[in-house]
Amino acid sequence: MFERYTEKARRIIFFARYEASQYGSPYIEITHLLFGLLREDYGTIRAVSKVEPAGLRQALEPFCLKREKIATSVDLPVSHPCRRALAYAAEEAERMGHTHIGQEHVLLGVLRENGAEASVLGEFGITLDAARAACRTGKESAKADPSAARHELGELVARIPEERLDAAARLLAGLSSEFFAVSGISAEGGFSFSFGNVPPWS
Numbered sequence: 001m002f003e004r005y006t007e008k009a010r011r012i013i014f015f016a017r018y019e020a021s022q023y024g025s026p027y028i029e030i031t032h033l034l035f036g037l038l039r040e041d042y043g044t045i046r047a048v049s050k051v052e053p054a055g056l057r058q059a060l061e062p063f064c065l066k067r068e069k070i071a072t073s074v075d076l077p078v079s080h081p082c083r084r085a086l087a088y089a090a091e092e093a094e095r096m097g098h099t100h101i102g103q104e105h106v107l108l109g110v111l112r113e114n115g116a117e118a119s120v121l122g123e124f125g126i127t128l129d130a131a132r133a134a135c136r137t138g139k140e141s142a143k144a145d146p147s148a149a150r151h152e153l154g155e156l157v158a159r160i161p162e163e164r165l166d167a168a169a170r171l172l173a174g175l176s177s178e179f180f181a182v183s184g185i186s187a188e189g190g191f192s193f194s195f196g197n198v199p200p201w202s
Helices: 007-023 030-040 053-063 080-095 103-113 116-123 128-144 146-158 162-175
Strands: 181-183 192-194
Touching: 007 030, 007 103, 030 053, 030 080, 030 103, 030 116, 053 116, 080 103, 103 116, 103 128
Parallel strands: none
Antiparallel strands: 181 192
16 A cells, blocks of 8 residues: 555654554544654645644644553554545645655645644644645755755656666766757657767757
């Protein structure tokens, strides 16, 4: 189920399971998912609202009934609302053209599920529209970051079928050439390119 999840998103699920066990819940609920997000990557929420982690956690805690703790070795199932939220997270990733499901998509999924927890988030200004806007801003920042571009390139290379790897290697070699040229980029993303031992535009 979590094959497409980034390492951070997987740790959010891990922490959510831990939180559920500490509260003695037989299921991983959306509140536990949010607690996992606060533990692993508060920056995702900070990008939307300036609310402090302690304040947000305190506002969400009334949704957690305190029972006898469950051993952390128990593989707790995901509740139906939480499962829907994770399905929405996958939809949000696809909507944005992302091949991975990250922590930002998990937050969007929770907001789209629109349960009582989402209402609490809304009181702090963490709404679906605001979270989507922050995600788009983050994506633009990533485009301007060369290290993020290299990471994205690595993901793309990993998806290349083996029979095309030789052609991909030649293309990458061309990209490093001083005689590489790209032209004719269309609104749809189509383009043409050329490279060789002499400048192709000479």
